[in-house]
Amino acid sequence: MKEKNILVFGGSGQIGRNLIRKLTQKNHRVTAVTRNLHKKGYILKTQGNPGYIDIVEKNIFDEKHLAEIIKNKDICINLVGILFEKKNNTFNNIHINFPSILAKICKENNLEQFIHISALGIDSAKDSKYAESKLKGENEIKKNFQEATIIRPSIVYSVDDNFSTNLMSLINNLPFFPVYYNGETKFMPIHCSDLTEIILKIIEEKICSNIIECVGPDEINFKEILITLMKLIDKKKYIIPFPLPIAKMTAKFFEFFPNPLLTIDQLNLLKYDNVLSGNLKSNIDINYVCELKFENEVKKYCHMWKEHGEYSKEKIN
Numbered sequence: 001m002k003e004k005n006i007l008v009f010g011g012s013g014q015i016g017r018n019l020i021r022k023l024t025q026k027n028h029r030v031t032a033v034t035r036n037l038h039k040k041g042y043i044l045k046t047q048g049n050p051g052y053i054d055i056v057e058k059n060i061f062d063e064k065h066l067a068e069i070i071k072n073k074d075i076c077i078n079l080v081g082i083l084f085e086k087k088n089n090t091f092n093n094i095h096i097n098f099p100s101i102l103a104k105i106c107k108e109n110n111l112e113q114f115i116h117i118s119a120l121g122i123d124s125a126k127d128s129k130y131a132e133s134k135l136k137g138e139n140e141i142k143k144n145f146q147e148a149t150i151i152r153p154s155i156v157y158s159v160d161d162n163f164s165t166n167l168m169s170l171i172n173n174l175p176f177f178p179v180y181y182n183g184e185t186k187f188m189p190i191h192c193s194d195l196t197e198i199i200l201k202i203i204e205e206k207i208c209s210n211i212i213e214c215v216g217p218d219e220i221n222f223k224e225i226l227i228t229l230m231k232l233i234d235k236k237k238y239i240i241p242f243p244l245p246i247a248k249m250t251a252k253f254f255e256f257f258p259n260p261l262l263t264i265d266q267l268n269l270l271k272y273d274n275v276l277s278g279n280l281k282s283n284i285d286i287n288y289v290c291e292l293k294f295e296n297e298v299k300k301y302c303h304m305w306k307e308h309g310e311y312s313k314e315k316i317n
Contacts, residue, residue, distance in 0.1 A: 001204050003027045004112075007070060009060065009102070010079030014160035015117065019077070019196040024052040026200070031069060033058050060098055067105050075113045075203060076106045083130065084255075084263050091133035100140035107145045113208060114148040115199060116141055120188075120213055121274045122152070128269040138211070146209065149202055151195075153214040154274050157294070158192035159301040168229050168305035170261075176238040180247045183223025183239065186273040188215035191292040198283050205286075213282045216290045219275060228295050232302040 006023055010016050011032035023030050031054045058065045060080070070076060082094050099116055106114045118134050125131035141148050157164045171177060198214055201207070220228070226239055242250070251267045254260040276282055283290060303310060 003029065004074040004203070005029050005031070005072065006203075007031050007033065007073045007076045008079065009033050009077070010081070010117075013079060014158055014162075014192050015156060015195060016079050017160065018158070018192050019079070019199055020053065022196050022200055027052065028203075030054070031056060031073070033060070033069065035060060061093070061101070063101055063105065066101065067109070070102075070105050070109050070111070073109070073111060075115065076102065076111055077115045077117075077199070078102055079117050081117065081119075081134075083266065084260055085129075086258070091129050095130075095133035095137040096140060099137045100144060103141040103144035103148060113203065113206065114141070114145045115202060116148060116150050118150050118152045118211075120152045120154045120215070121272050121277075123277065125269050125272045128272075129265050130269060149208055150211045151199070151202075151214055152211060152280075153190050153195055154188040154216065155190070156192050156195055157189050157298070161192070163189075164229065164298050165305075166261075167226065168233055168302060171226070171230055171233065171235050171237055172305055174237065176240050177226055178240055178242045178247075178250070179223055179226070180242055180244070180267060180270050182241045183226065184221050185270050186219055186221050186275050187225065188217075188219050188275050189225075189294045190214055190216040190290055191294075191297050194283075194288075194290040194292055198286075198288050201286065201288055207286060211280050212286060213276055213280050214290075215276055215282065216292065216294065218294045220294065222270075225294070229298065229302070232295070232299055233305040234307065 006028050008016060008020060008030055011020050012034060016032070020030050020032060029052055033056055035057065056069060058069060060066070078099055080094060080098060082089055082091070085091055103114055116138070118138055119131070122131040122134045138150050141150065155163055159165070194216065195214055198212075202212075223239060230237060247267055248264060251262045251264045254262045255264070
């Protein structure tokens with residue numbers, strides 16, 4: 001297909017880095033926007049083929065500056081999202097106001113596509129501020145750019161994630177592992193490379209005006225995820241269900257930390273299964289079936305959490 005000028009917000013995260021590499025390999029010209037060039041610029045510079053990536057520092061709430069960089073672009077991709085709030089990084093600002101502004105400016109500049117990453121299961125999680133903000137953000141996008149494509153992935157994992165890697169670190173450091181709601185919450189984890197291939201497919205086939213749920217091949221509950229990770233890194237820890245009142249106390253304590261392991265809002269979100277709704281299109285409906293299985297993929301990078309790390313026998317052999 002003809003090379004496109006693509007604008008990416010949130011390019012320094014695990015999805016963004018993987019996506020930028022693939023876009024530039026396809027000879028698309030990528031402009032990656034960061035709020036902190038000195039902190040994130042060196043990461044972004046290494047992700048794309050030389051000559052195919054530009055990095056700019058912008059205030060993402062400055063409409064004038066946004067209009068300047070959106071002008072003359074073909075496609076805009078928004079990967080920006082947060083899991084907890086702090087200072088000006090509120091759910092309202094990041095999940096509602098910013099996507100709304102972005103969609104409006106993209107429409108005014110007649111971009112071919114606006115692709116937005118949301119989250120799976122947000123229709124059900126009525127008592128989660130995170131889910132509520134994601135849903136409101138989607139609605140604002142549709143008002144401003146009706147042909148936008150919204151992607152709702154389940155948990156996205158890879159060696160660069162904050163999910164499987166954090167869990168393996170906690171398994172190593174905790175004498176036991178607490179679970180909430182008996183660890184029965186279901187997920188369909190999708191590998192980062194599968195998700196970015198789906199985004200490429202949406203671009204290449206010009207898929208517009210859809211909400212697409214994206215999931216991996218496994219349906220697995222949280223307790224099963226922990227058991228899988230323990231097996232992979234050769235650790236045996238007790239998995240102990242925490243009563244909800246104790247879980248809430250724990251979450252309130254963690255909220256005092258700059259990067260909390262758990263918040264009350266995340267605890268509320270954990271009540272709801274993170275699987276296909278059956279009411280919307282999925283990656284299967286656009287003819288992309290994910291084949292990368294959770295255990296097989298984590299096995300490729302789990303050695304760093306084993307007893308001898310990179311020198312573990314399995315890694316050496």
